[in-house]
Amino acid sequence: MSSAKGKHVEVASARNRLGATLQNLVDQKDDGPSDSEEVTHPVLPTPRSSNSNSASPKKSPSKANRKRKRKDDLGSLRSGQPQHTYVMKLFDRSVDLAQFNEETPLYPVCRAWIKNDPQSKEPLVAPPVQRSPSPSQDIKPGSDDEMDRFPDVYELPPPIKQEKSDIHVDHRVPVPTPQPQEHLDIHSTNEGAPPEQLLINHMARWKETRNRWQITGLKNEMRYADSMCILKQMYDRQCQK
Known part of the structure; x- marks a missing residue:
């Protein structure tokens, strides 16, 4: 009775070992754990060698492939791709x-x-343009000679003052166009001027008004001529660098 029970236990143990071995083979076929972990699978003893010592663990055969793949990924990341x-x-x-x-x-x-070309993998940073040094410009940016020649500007000169008067005058607004002096004739008929004549009269008046605004604007800008010269010199100097 005891021998039959021992055989039953030995058969159940052999089945469990066989199932574990098959499960390990399935796990090796799949992706398995991460590359950073070292995967080892112990060799389970067969029913014949149940009494002998267990064999030393051996490494998974796919570990070399995973290491090579990881090295390729690191190389591609370092190369910037x-x-x-x-x-x-x-x-x-x-x-x-x-x-x-x-x-x-x-x-x-x-x-x-x-x-608008997301598929393009070309370098987007253009190489620096090699400019030939100009013989006429010996002053280096940031040097003392440049500071003496072009001092820092912290404020602009004030505009040219206009003549003082007791009445406040806005120099940006021109003098209004005078209205035409018309004589009222009480004996005239009720019929008005034709539309074409009215349009011609209005066009002539508004052209004169526009010219007045343009002339007044130019005169007002001339008051800031010194500031405009300084700003233009700064702009031209930056464009030459």
Whole structure:
């Protein structure tokens, strides 16, 4: 009776070991755990070698492939090649944000969005243009000679003062166009002037009014001529750099 019970226990134990071995083979065939973990599968003893010591664990055969794949992924990340795409569409234009890192300025991102070509993987940063040094400009930016020649401007000169008067006059508003002096004839008929004649008279008056505004505006801008010269010199100097 005890021998039959022992055989039954041995058969059940062998079945459990066989099921565990098959399950390990299925796990090895799948993706398995992450690459950072070292996967080891112990070799389960067969029913014949149940009394012997268990064999030493051996590594999974797919570990080398996973290490190689991980090394390739690290190499591609170090080389700067984007592995994924993240296309964002805004106002009928698209841009792939995966090709930019966290330290990328906003200007290249906007330039790629204006380009509207998310599939393009070309470098968006243009190489610096090599400019030949000009022989006439020996002054380097930030040097003492440049500071002496072009001192810093903290305020602009005031406009040219106009003649003082007791009546406040806005120099931006011209003098109104005088109204035509018409003689009222009480003996005239009730019929008015034709529309064509009225249109001609109004057009002539409003042309004169427009010319008055333009002339007054130019005179007012001439009061700031010194400030405009300073600003123009600063603009031209920045364009030459």
